[in-house]
Amino acid sequence: MVTNPIDYVEPLGKAGASENWQELIQRIKSKGMKPAVALKPGTPIEEVYPLVDSENPVEMVLVMTVEPGFGGQKFMPDMMEKVRALRKK
Incomplete structure (x- = not known):
């Protein structure tokens, strides 16, 4: 995250950098790095499915359990359903 x-x-x-995520993932991997994506609490889990179902998927999905950029938040337990859905996928 950045400010x-x-x-x-x-x-x-x-x-x-490119808006073409398939190309971006390939370029990241070609440099020996592992592409990942972070999913904010308000973003539906289905939004990330193309990134994990693709021929060349991301290596990790971070399901955020608090809104980014605000300190002192409580863990959002309903985000665990997103984790379960993603693991099942």
Whole structure:
């Protein structure tokens, strides 16, 4: 996570970042790294299925159990259903 993601759009674009997630995953893996994705609490688990079902899937999905960027939050136990659904998938 970053504080001001807008600050990174131009540098990442110049570095070759792409909106094509399949290409992005392949490029990350080609450099010996493991691509991953974080899923915010408000995002439906189904949104990540294409990333794990693809021919070249991400290596990890982080199911966030609090909203990013706010300290002192309580664990959101209903997020565990997303974890169970993803493991089942």
